[in-house]
Amino acid sequence: xxxxxxxxxxxxxxxxxxxxxxxxxxxxxxxxxxxxxxxxxxxxxxxxxxxxxxxxxxxxxxxxxxxxxxxxxxxxxxxxxxxxxxxxxxxxxxxxxxxxxxxxxxxxxxxxxxxxxxxxxxxxxxxxxxxxxxxxxxxxxxxxxxxxxxxxxxxxxxxxxxxxxxxxxxxxxxxxxxxxxxxxxxxxxxxxxxxxxxxxxxxxxxxxxxxxxxxxxxxxxxxxxxxxxxxxxxxxxxxxxxxxxxxxxxxxxxxxxxxxxxxxxxxxxxxxxxxxxxxxxxxxxxxxxxxxxxxxxxxxxxxxxxxxxxxxxxxxxxxxxxxxxxxxxxxxxxxxxxxxxxxxxxxxxxxxxxxxxxxxxxxxxxxxxxxxxxxxxxxxxxxxxxxxxxxxxxxxxxxxxxxxxxxxxxxxxxxxxxxxxxxxxxxxxxxxxxxxxxxxxxxxxx
Amino acid sequence: xxxxxxxxxxxxxxxxxxxxxxxxxxxxxxxxxxxxxxxxxxxxxxxxxxxxxxxxxxxxxxxxxxxxxxxxxxxxxxxxxxxxxxxxxxxxxxxxxxxxxxxxxxxxxxxxxxxxxxxxxxxxxxxxxxxxxxxxxxxxxxxxxxxxxxxxxxxxxxx
Numbered sequence: 246x247x248x249x250x251x252x253x254x255x256x257x258x259x260x261x262x263x264x265x266x267x268x269x270x271x272x273x274x275x276x277x278x279x280x281x282x283x284x285x286x287x288x289x290x291x292x293x294x295x296x297x298x299x300x301x302x303x304x305x306x307x308x309x310x311x312x313x314x315x316x317x318x319x320x321x322x323x324x325x326x327x328x329x330x331x332x333x334x335x336x337x338x339x340x341x342x343x344x345x346x347x348x349x350x351x352x353x354x355x356x357x358x359x360x361x362x363x364x365x366x367x368x369x370x371x372x373x374x375x376x377x378x379x380x381x382x383x384x385x386x387x388x389x390x391x392x393x394x395x396x397x398x399x400x401x402x403x404x405x406x407x408x409x410x411x412x413x414x415x416x417x418x419x420x421x422x423x424x425x426x427x428x429x430x431x432x433x434x435x436x437x438x439x440x441x442x443x444x445x446x447x448x449x450x451x452x453x454x455x456x457x458x459x460x461x462x463x464x465x466x467x468x469x470x471x472x473x474x475x476x477x478x479x480x481x482x483x484x485x486x487x488x489x490x491x492x493x494x495x496x497x498x499x500x501x502x503x504x505x506x507x508x509x510x511x512x513x514x515x516x517x518x519x520x521x522x523x524x525x526x527x528x529x530x531x532x533x534x535x536x537x538x539x540x541x542x543x544x545x546x547x548x549x550x551x552x553x554x555x556x557x558x559x560x561x562x563x564x565x566x567x568x569x570x571x572x573x574x575x576x577x578x579x580x581x582x583x584x585x586x587x588x589x590x591x592x593x594x595x596x597x598x599x600x601x602x603x604x605x606x607x608x609x610x611x612x613x614x615x616x617x618x619x620x621x622x623x624x625x626x627x628x629x630x631x632x633x634x635x636x637x638x639x640x641x642x643x644x645x646x647x648x649x650x651x652x653x654x655x656x657x658x659x660x661x662x663x664x665x666x667x668x669x670x671x672x673x674x675x676x677x678x679x680x681x682x683x684x685x686x687x688x689x690x691x
Numbered sequence: 692x693x694x695x696x697x698x699x700x701x702x703x704x705x706x707x708x709x710x711x712x713x714x715x716x717x718x719x720x721x722x723x724x725x726x727x728x729x730x731x732x733x734x735x736x737x738x739x740x741x742x743x744x745x746x747x748x749x750x751x752x753x754x755x756x757x758x759x760x761x762x763x764x765x766x767x768x769x770x771x772x773x774x775x776x777x778x779x780x781x782x783x784x785x786x787x788x789x790x791x792x793x794x795x796x797x798x799x800x801x802x803x804x805x806x807x808x809x810x811x812x813x814x815x816x817x818x819x820x821x822x823x824x825x826x827x828x829x830x831x832x833x834x835x836x837x838x839x840x841x842x843x844x845x846x847x848x849x850x
Contacts, residue, residue, distance in 0.1 A: 294839050295839035295840045295841050295842075296840050297840045298840070304840075309779070309780075309812060310779060310812075310840065312813055313779065313780040313781050313812040314780050316813065317780065317781070317837040343813075
């Protein structure tokens with residue numbers, strides 16, 4: 246097993262990775278920006294290296310500094326977490342060239358799946374259903390108009406290099422299309438450095454259901470069931486759960502097998518997630534693949550009992566997958582609430598000092614966080630400060646458990662979205678499972 | 692002159708209005724200049740055992756034994772002067788090559804743009820330059836020591 250791993254990330258995911266390493270007897274190296282000097286992941290790791298000032302570009306995205314830190318500390322492997330450099334194929338390649346094991350997929354499969362258009366092309370060959378849409382980037386507005394007519398409105402214009410729910414424009418009427426096309430290209434250029442966009446049929450009120458896959462370096466790939474991430478605000482996930490309320494054993498089997506085919510098609514190993522949209526007739530369509538461990542991986546861990554980060558490390562080391570598809574069982578129901586340091590009504594970021602902190606406990610309650618009593622939440626990075634995860638026998642029990650846990654959770658000194666989550670847990674439509682990606686917008690307008 | 696004498700000297704100077712004090716004795720010379728706190732730089736004008744006994748020490752106001760440095764002196768671990776810190780993660784080297792002379796020594800005056808040291812990162816030798824004319828007061832790291840972003844490399848006095 247590795248002797249030392251460097252964690253190229255921060256916050257709660259750095260904590261998660263350090264914990265998995267500790268349990269495997271691996272020494273850990275934390276890297277941090279000057280703003281994160283007091284962060285919990287720095288305190289928990291065996292060693293730490295300051296790699297730059299607060300701005301991400303000069304610290305957590307600073308490839309030279311991170312590789313230097315790995316060489317200085319003799320780290321054999323780097324775990325990139327999520328966000329930052331986790332889906333940066335150039336970084337994965339640099340690690341490969343420097344003889345540092347990158348805990349994730351290889352750079353080639355990252356490249357294919359990282360580009361939405363090449364990803365779609367790759368999975369079409371494997372008979373994975375996709376939404377009607379362009380196979381290549383749309384060159385100009387005339388082509389956009391023609392395609393929209395062919396597919397039928399409404400359509401959605403998306404950046405091929407986009408992600409995280411950004412760089413997307415929905416078009417309901419032909420008159421709005423030329424403007425939307427131009428704006429989408431401009432936003433794509435500004436946000437991702439690449440103006441290329443493609444067009445898809447817009448699935449109204451779909452559910453966002455994704456499949457977790459795990460693959461080893463010997464070609465074995467399995468799926469760990471689905472997660473439903475339909476509760477989103479402006480395309481940012483707020484609540485995730487497993488299993489999905491729309492799932493049936495046959496739908497899970499069909500989607501899982503499609504996801505495994507997609508992964509195998511690009512020679513994928515490590516953890517990954519294949520995202521699908523599911524319409525009201527339970528037809529599913531491939532959206533994209535995320536070539537990294539995801540924020541919401543804990544809900545899958547709770548219902549399957551499989552430690553996903555630990556398996557990533559084992560796979561990277563060269564071990565064979567220890568689970569066969571038949572070994573994977575889904576037990577009970579799990580829900581995760583993303584707790585952000587934001588105003589629970591306006592969603593404006595609220596960094597600041599946490600004056601009093603108390604986490605919930607009890608059966609089936611898990612908190613993945615990096616904050617503590619007296620810690621000052623810094624403004625430079627995303628606002629996620631904790632993930633509250635529950636597991637129970639049924640969805641009804643899980644909702645009650647989450648509501649109970651949210652009531653116990655104290656975070657004083659800053660504003661958090663805990664009150665917002667309490668509202669959702671009490672919402673009739675949520676409790677009955679009538680949710681789709683439009684749910685939150687409607688709830689907020691009530 | 693040994694360290695006890697120097698400490699007595701510092702105390703004497705800080706208890707008065709003296710801002711500059713120079714003492715030459717045989718082959719030793721001590722120069723004290725007072726800013727916010729007294730700075731002590733001891734030179735040797737000729738090679739000689741460092742603490743040779745001075746034939747006739749200049750009269751210094753008698754002072755009780757000093758158990759600790761005067762309050763105005765820098766606290767342990769904190770040095771007076773400007774800090775030059777590392778802009779990158781890497782390994783600190785004092786000289787351009789293992790057998791070459793170091794770029795700078797303590798007490799040396801350096802010009803703006805002069806190379807102070809190398810921080811090696813990923814097989815690239817990054818030269819760290821002085822951003823202003825200054826005098827090296829302290830070299831804070833050992834040769835071949837790993838450094839992080841923000842680590843102090845030198846303490847200097849801006850000139």
